[in-house]
Amino acid sequence: MIQAKARAVNEPTGKFQTMTLERRDVGANDVLIEIKFAGICHSDIHTGRGEWRDIEYPFVPGHEIVGVVSEVGSDVTKHKVGDRVGVGCLVNSCGTCEQCKAGFENNCVNGSVGTYASHDKYLDNSLTQGGYSSHVVVKEDFVLRIPDGLELDKAAPLLCAGITTYSPLRHWEAGPGKQVAVVGMGGLGHMAVKLAHAMGAEVTVLSHSDKKREDAAKFGADHYYNTSDESVFKELAGKFELIINTVSANLDFDKYLSLVKPQGTMANVGAPAEPISVNIFSLLGGRKSLSGSNIGGIPETQEMLDFCAEHDVTPEIEKIAADELDEAWDRVVNSDVRYRFVIDNSTL
Ligand code: NAP
Numbered sequence: 001m002i003q004a005k006a007r008a009v010n011e012p013t014g015k016f017q018t019m020t021l022e023r024r025d026v027g028a029n030d031v032l033i034e035i036k037f038a039g040i041c042h043s044d045i046h047t048g049r050g051e052w053r054d055i056e057y058p059f060v061p062g063h064e065i066v067g068v069v070s071e072v073g074s075d076v077t078k079h080k081v082g083d084r085v086g087v088g089c090l091v092n093s094c095g096t097c098e099q100c101k102a103g104f105e106n107n108c109v110n111g112s113v114g115t116y117a118s119h120d121k122y123l124d125n126s127l128t129q130g131g132y133s134s135h136v137v138v139k140e141d142f143v144l145r146i147p148d149g150l151e152l153d154k155a156a157p158l159l160c161a162g163i164t165t166y167s168p169l170r171h172w173e174a175g176p177g178k179q180v181a182v183v184g185m186g187g188l189g190h191m192a193v194k195l196a197h198a199m200g201a202e203v204t205v206l207s208h209s210d211k212k213r214e215d216a217a218k219f220g221a222d223h224y225y226n227t228s229d230e231s232v233f234k235e236l237a238g239k240f241e242l243i244i245n246t247v248s249a250n251l252d253f254d255k256y257l258s259l260v261k262p263q264g265t266m267a268n269v270g271a272p273a274e275p276i277s278v279n280i281f282s283l284l285g286g287r288k289s290l291s292g293s294n295i296g297g298i299p300e301t302q303e304m305l306d307f308c309a310e311h312d313v314t315p316e317i318e319k320i321a322a323d324e325l326d327e328a329w330d331r332v333v334n335s336d337v338r339y340r341f342v343i344d345n346s347t348l
């Protein structure tokens with residue numbers, strides 16, 4: 001076993017505590033990564049606080065992991081010692097179903113294995129623990145290459161916030177001539193703005209305050225609206241081919257669907273705990289789609305990293321030490337992060 005330093009919460013309302021994690025020995029197909037940085041995703045908080053489901057504690061969050069390979073198993077061919085690598089939200093899947101074979105491990109019909117709070121049923125059924133830790137052992141197929149052009153700290157948020165927004169933007173063909181709205185400009189939302197802009201779409205930010213107006217313009221947004229002003233919904237009615245909703249709380253979906261152009265889509269990546277409510281007539285008129293998207297598969301995650309390096313698309317980050325984790329989680333919940341916290345794992 002490999003001993004790793006980590007920060008964990010021990011109950012839904014708990015504060016972070018230091019702990020020692022046992023990582024499995026490096027198997028033939030495994031890569032040992034010395035973690036340099038880990039991003040803080042709102043999903044870490046939903047999970048750690050038991051908002052989505054009951055989980056097992058201690059819980060070590062973190063699925064935006066970047067670091068350097070320090071050991072590889074005997075059969076590993078894709079990575080070598082010293083390589084700069086990343087791990088996102090997935091660490092295993094069945095590998096045999098139609099979805100896995102097509103590169104959509106995120107949609108594995110037999111169930112993919114999350115980087116944290118999952119049991120790896122394809123391996124030893126052990127509980128997975130995330131990247132707020134010094135080391136992790138991961139099957140080589142789930143380890144991404146960080147392109148030379150990307151700084152490691154800024155690459156971290158791409159492993160979740162980046163791919164979660166890149167994938168629906170690609171799927172629904174954001175690009176020149178397309179009107180794309182991004183609802184909520186937090187960690188995911190600000191990446192959606194930068195990516196949609198880099199893809200050539202006309203980008204509108206729908207934010208619930210005025211506070212982020214100047215930042216949105218810097219990130220490439222063409223328009224910005226404060227949705228607390230009800231007149232916005234009249235002005236923008238039927239405007240967007242694609243709305244990407246990144247909001248962590250529930251919304252009035254009928255209001256946002258009224259902004260979708262006929263035949264258009266509102267794609268949800270935000271994941272509030274409570275069920276949503278929609279009037280079916282909001283979808284019937286104009287044959288509109290209300291859809292969802294969950295991170296992305298491994299090939300598309302690599303494609304996104306390469307795209308970001310090529311187009312110089314990187315997140316805005318605020319680097320923190322491990323002792324600042326409790327405060328950082330509270331600030332994320334209060335929409336008070338500009339725009340992603342990244343932990344310097346040397347401070348664990
Ligand atoms: P975040 O940084 O907290 O951003 C969420 C944004 O939503 C905030 O910045 C804020 O934007 C807006 N917002 C928050 N509370 C609101 C409220 N009460 N009313 C209206 N708007 C509100 O979170 P994140 O890390 O980007 O994650 C966003 C959501 O996506 C979370 O639910 C997370 O679990 C989920 N997620 C899903 C996937 C997936 O695969 N589908 C992957 C990662 C994360 P404004 O200030 O601009 O309004």
Ligand code: ZN
Nearest residue numbers: 041043160161
């Ligand atoms: Zn995430």
